[in-house]
Amino acid sequence: TIRPLILLPDPKLREVSKPIERVDDAVRKFADDMLETMYDAPGIGLAAIQVGEPRRLLVLDVAEKDAPPEPQVFINPEIVARSEERSVHEEGCLSIPDYYAEVERPAAVTVKYIDLDGKEQKVEANGILATCLQHEIDHLNGVLFIDYLSKLKRDIVVRKFKKLAKDRPPPA
Ligand SMILES: O=C(O)C[C@@H](Cc1ccccc1)C(=O)SCC(=O)c1ccccc1
Numbered sequence: 001t002i003r004p005l006i007l008l009p010d011p012k013l014r015e016v017s018k019p020i021e022r023v024d025d026a027v028r029k030f031a032d033d034m035l036e037t038m039y040d041a042p043g044i045g046l047a048a049i050q051v052g053e054p055r056r057l058l059v060l061d062v063a064e065k066d067a068p069p070e071p072q073v074f075i076n077p078e079i080v081a082r083s084e085e086r087s088v089h090e091e092g093c094l095s096i097p098d099y100y101a102e103v104e105r106p107a108a109v110t111v112k113y114i115d116l117d118g119k120e121q122k123v124e125a126n127g128i129l130a131t132c133l134q135h136e137i138d139h140l141n142g143v144l145f146i147d148y149l150s151k152l153k154r155d156i157v158v159r160k161f162k163k164l165a166k167d168r169p170p171p172a
């Protein structure tokens with residue numbers, strides 16, 4: 001089931017999501033809905049809060065275009081190590097549509113998480129996977145990529161989305 005996306009300036013995007021207690025079939029069904037919603041957008045990642053669920057679950061697929069999809073599900077992810085080296089990548093956000101900006105982040109991160117079988121996992125990520133994991137884990141803490149921009153740039157974006165929200169019909 002494709003779930004409606006929450007857009008800036010909805011304050012729900014600023015909530016801190018809560019850990020998932022048990023990985024059961026309901027969680028697995030929700031992860032499926034998240035992946036379906038992500039591919040439909042389309043996007044390369046999606047955090048549960050972006051469909052209104054303040055739960056620590058994110059999905060991503062950073063496989064190259066025209067390559068087979070590689071869906072990944074991260075439950076209660078934690079960044080346990082960050083490289084000193086940093087890298088800059090252009091980022092977008094499905095909750096801030098049609099706005100892209102360069103963001104600097106640690107180039108590599110080590111992330112501990114629980115997978116859909118309820119097993120503890122650990123991954124050492126770099127490149128676009130590191131960028132996307134950090135962007136999604138930020139969502140679980142109510143942080144958006146525009147928070148890394150200058151106040152001037154961030155205020156311009158927020159003002160634009162506040163205006164759009166006025167013109168947009170309220171959710172049913
Ligand atoms: O809002 C999100 O979490 C999704 C976001 C993830 C992300 C993109 C770029 C850098 C870091 C994290 C997106 O997927 S925005 C859409 C996008 O970047 C894209 C869409 C289609 C093909 C390729 C990229």
Ligand SMILES: [Zn+2]
Nearest residue numbers: 092093094095
């Ligand atoms: Zn985002």
